[in-house]
Amino acid sequence: MSTIKVDTYLTRGGASEIAIDKLKGVSSAASISVVGEGGTVTTNLQQGLCKAWSNIRYDSSAPNFTNGDSFNASSVADTAVGELTVTLSNNMANGVYACVASTQDFAVEHQSPTLTTSTYGIRTIADSSGARADVGNGTFVATIITGDLA
Secondary structure (H helix, E strand, O other): OOOOOOOOOOOOOOOOOOOOOOOOOOOHHHOOEEEOOOOOOEEEHHHHOOOEEEEEEEEOOOOEEEEEEEEOEEEEEEEEOOEEEEEEOOOEOOOOOEEEEEEOOOEEEEOHHHOOOOEEEEEEEOOOOOOEOOOOOOOEEEEEEEOOEO
């Protein structure tokens, strides 16, 4: 096997850019470690990536929630007052992953018991009493999922 060592790579046009379609790591499970900004800490690239996200918009004319834009989220269902269930396009490895959700004017949380390999639930809460409530028309609910894909 050969090794190529260079200080700077330039294209014919003079830009220092490399286009790569596929990277393969040299450690277990084809993972790739990336050196952090300070140069002393490394991060596993596969573990550090967002595995799904969704920008859900409430539309009272439907009346339901629609997936405004997303990655690895195929649909969203309004399952009860103040409760949504998002279905993933590609399953997670297990039901133990991190879900973060946010919205304007309402508290929002993920529903721990409803985290499955293929769906996750979120609740919108109107006030400090903890009562669930649907968000207002045009309100967005944003979610992010991190963890291991199947």
